[in-house]
């Protein structure tokens with residue numbers, strides 16, 4: 189308990205609410221725990237009550253016990269810790285889930301030999317000529333520290349076209365058969381905003397970046413709607429197992445939306461999902477998207493209690509820090525200290541067109557999230573937001589800078605001003621980049637830029653609020669990794685030292701948890717509904733085997749979720765959990781918790 193005062197206030201709420209709950213009692217109570225409410229005071233309680241899917245009261249064991257009736261399910265936390273369901277402000281729930289169900293996962297491979305062996309095993313199950321897909325590889329994790337190339341893949345699957353996406357999704361490798369299908373040869377010209385990697389003779393190596401990647405994936409057959417549906421379900425189940433109950437899915441297409449709406453209608457979407465639509469890179473595509481969104485409720489007009497909300501649009505300002513295609517002021521590095529001379533990355537969209545698109549969406553009252561990694565890209569994005577908002581000061585659109593990896597001081601000052609004046613300009617940042625792709629990042633950013641990666645402490649000092657995320661499947665989905673990485677800033681392998689990003693920008697667990705709860709809730713436009721455990725909010729709760737506020741930092745990564753509630757319903761219970769759950773004897777139709 190942080191102090192007595194909040195507890196007493198909560199107690200009085202619980203007692204006055206108690207009369208209203210009789211005689212059946214509330215639907216569910218959690219007792220004997222540490223309830224981290226993440227309310228404005230960051231208060232900690234012992235117990236919590238749920239009625240009709242909402243938090244009914246938070247308080248002491250005594251005050252919450254008074255709400256128990258014959259219909260109440262009673263969960264004894266036995267000293268465990270409950271938090272608000274964690275929120276991911278940037279996770280590719282649909283496309284990451286689709287990859288999980290259709291592609292070979294190469295994220296665990298530590299050598300090119302392992303990549304080849306994993307693919308060869310899958311190739312044995314495929315008919316000749318069928319596409320073999322993989323995802324999640326990262327040269328920073330491979331012993332050879334080089335890209336996987338076409339000739340490596342030819343050995344794995346000589347009879348199949350192969351495409352393996354890099355973990356960033358911004359580049360990947362094709363085998364020779366796939367290159368031939370797509371007609372990529374030494375004579376091929378790089379597309380605008382794309383790179384066909386070549387060897388010393390000019391022949392394609394199989395590595396295709398940004399716009400060149402698009403040339404290749406156009407030849408891969410569209411996934412079935414059954415696979416899309418299975419992908420979303422796989423992601424949502426993984427979220428629930430990890431105490432997560434809300435995510436913003438950026439970059440969706442109409443087929444994803446259709447899969448989502450079907451699942452939401454069937455009641456299978458056991459998380460709040462807010463989507464951003466891919467909008468292309470032209471004014472024509474922007475106009476078409478504005479027309480499409482006009483027929484859907486927006487984030488401020490959706491029906492109360494909706495699990496699925498169409499939040500806005502996604503734009504790409506630049507490329508990736510993994511591919512060294514993000515748009516930066518100074519030359520990219522290689523191997524940490526040497527320079528990739530003349531390479532400043534590039535914008536993925538013509539900067540003037542981007543600025544005009546921002547004006548169009550802002551004037552139409554549509555929330556914009558822009559992918560921007562490099563310092564030059566971030567400057568362009570925040571300045572574009574500032575210009576559009578000055579011309580038409582819509583309030584509460586919460587335009588975001590997705591990733592915002594290495595903002596300049598000027599960009600941070602602009603974010604702070606936009607947040608104060610317009611409720612816009614929020615970084616949606618991925619702490620786990622410094623871990624999962626941190627070795628590749630440290631090599632490419634170089635020491636000076638690395639120290640500025642994810643400047644969370646500076647954000648706190650300058651009054652900039654950010655939202656946390658994983659960018660799944662760029663990094664693993666569980667938000668506990670993000671809580672840990674916000675503090676630890678350690679890479680997976682330590683190739684360039686354990687902390688090449690330094691510790692100056694580390695924050696404490698209280699700020700880290702806010703970035704994955706209340707601050708993220710605002711970026712999903714569900715701050716009235718989720719993000720903290722307060723009366724009236726959706727009863728989205730995660731129960732953990734240990735207390736994130738008191739464990740050593742290294743253990744945050746190992747938090748085990750024992751129970752997850754979404755809208756007051758049990759959507760996950762760990763197999764070996766020692767939690768005691770006693771179901772209520774009298775069940776209200778539709779509102780009581782399931783699970784025993």
Ligand SMILES: [Zn+2]
Pocket residue numbers: 278280438659
């Ligand atoms: Zn992303």
